[in-house]
Amino acid sequence: MVSARLLLDVSPALYAAYGRLRAMTQERRIHAEQRLYERLAGTGPAARPLVERLRDRLRARNIARSRSGEGEWHVLYATMPSDWELHNIPPELSRVARMSRYYYSERGFDPLGRAWVNRRHRLDKDLLEFVHELNAREPIDVFLGYLSGWHIAPETLRAIGALGIVTCGFHLDDKLSFRGEWAGGRWEGPAALAAAYDLNLTSAPSSIVKYEAEGGLAMFWPEAANPRHFRPLDTPFEYDVSFVGACYGYRPVLIRFLRSRGINVATVGPGWPDGPISEAEMVAVYSRSRINLGFGGIGYSDREYCLKGRDFEVPMCGALYLTSHNPELALVFELDKEICTYTSPEDCLRKIEALLGNPERAAALRLAARKCCIEKHTWANRFRELFDLLDRAASG
Structure with a gap:
């Protein structure tokens, strides 16, 4: 950031050329990944409505419940969190559901620290233990994660789902970083978790095909504001x-x-x-x-x-x-x-x-x-839309 700023001050023309070169590299990556997933998804049968496919997935784990009233869903929200989340997600989610939280930053985990890939299994273990303990005291209906393959393993999500909990993850930067880099045996982006989540929530309509090609389900879920x-x-x-x-x-x-x-x-x-x-x-x-x-x-x-x-x-x-x-x-x-x-x-x-x-x-x-x-475009409305879909899938 500092070096780029200095380049901008010294030579705006050179900075513009440098930026365009980086942009071209990122654009090629976006286009190549999109074409790949469109080819992969195009080989399968026509998709049935999302609610039907989600219902099949939940029924396979004998998940059937109705939570039609506001405040009836017990949601565990798992994230770092970042500043923008604190002003948006917890206060708005708490308006329409009973929210519990798992903030990994408060539990001593730093995904930006040295040798994280070699230590991240500890986050998997801690998260799963937390879920077991909370679920025993107050059964969890929905696990909502703002997590990628850089943070947790798909096996952890499947273990959470095996407890009868619906698992959802939201992803807000998946045009450029759906896969990301390969690190420690899996992609660092949401691609690693796409099939493990029951439902992926993406702010990019064009990314839905990526989740489905990876074996997951996805819906368009744009950002909002409190x-x-x-x-x-x-x-x-x-x-x-x-x-x-x-x-x-x-x-x-x-x-x-x-x-x-x-x-x-x-x-x-x-x-x-x-x-x-x-x-x-x-x-x-x-x-x-x-x-x-x-x-x-x-x-x-x-x-x-x-x-x-x-x-x-x-x-x-x-x-x-x-x-x-x-x-x-x-x-x-x-x-x-x-x-x-x-x-x-x-x-x-x-x-x-x-x-x-x-x-x-x-x-x-x-x-x-x-x-x-x-x-x-309130976050509370986004959660109402999500819970309406989950209710129709789990009670239909």
Whole structure:
């Protein structure tokens, strides 16, 4: 990150060439993996409805129960967790279910530490013991993991499932890192666990085929936001345009272009001169910005896109959001009425100037964005959708 920042300062043209080279490498990897899995999946029979296939899977383990009322599901949430999770998942999950937690960071495990691959079996053992003890006291209905093959083994998930627990895992970066690297006898990405989870939850519709080719089940489950944390603040505007996020890839290239055309863009996050800010400070920046800039690119690419948590958190704040044009955004928003997108630096510049020059339209976009997110894109709604599917599969 630091070396890239220095390269950007010394030679923007060289930095842009370096970024494009890295982007091309990542794009080739994304395309090759997608083609591989589409070929593999294309050799099988036409898929039956997801609820029927999930029902078959649960019946094979004699799982049959009805939990139609809110708060009836007992869910064990297993994760590190990261900062964004703490403001989103636990408070929203607790609104619709009885949540227990397994945070491996609190139990002394560090997957970024030295020789992790040689020690990660201890996490498998600790997690399985925790599940057995909790399940004996208060039977668990659902195990929800934000874990990949880097963290646990598929055998651990199968052992949890053998206790009569439905296992679900969510994965938010699986276009580029579905497989990842081969380490310790398995892929480090979600590919290693795809067949072991009863249901995989992916924010990328195109990735569903990957899970199914690996022998698993998957559903489209985009990110969302907690409306009690990400909320409008009654504060005056301070910035014309802002961006909150790390400085890498295409991001500094576009921001340098906008600044060279007279657009004052405030930037905060790792790699920028002002550095990172807290989650609470992010919400304040969103509300203080006339326009919040977004980047939907994967890794260094400005041609391959995925949905981002920011795509929901900024609009949930009732803030105006202008981000990369990603066709998947049209699955969750009405473009140009709830959020706006750009297709090139020049298009981004034109839209910023137009929005800054039309405060009435900007205000209407902010109101529509918050309304849409409250109605459709809370994490509580995501969990309701999940539990509705599980109830239909387990009680049908």
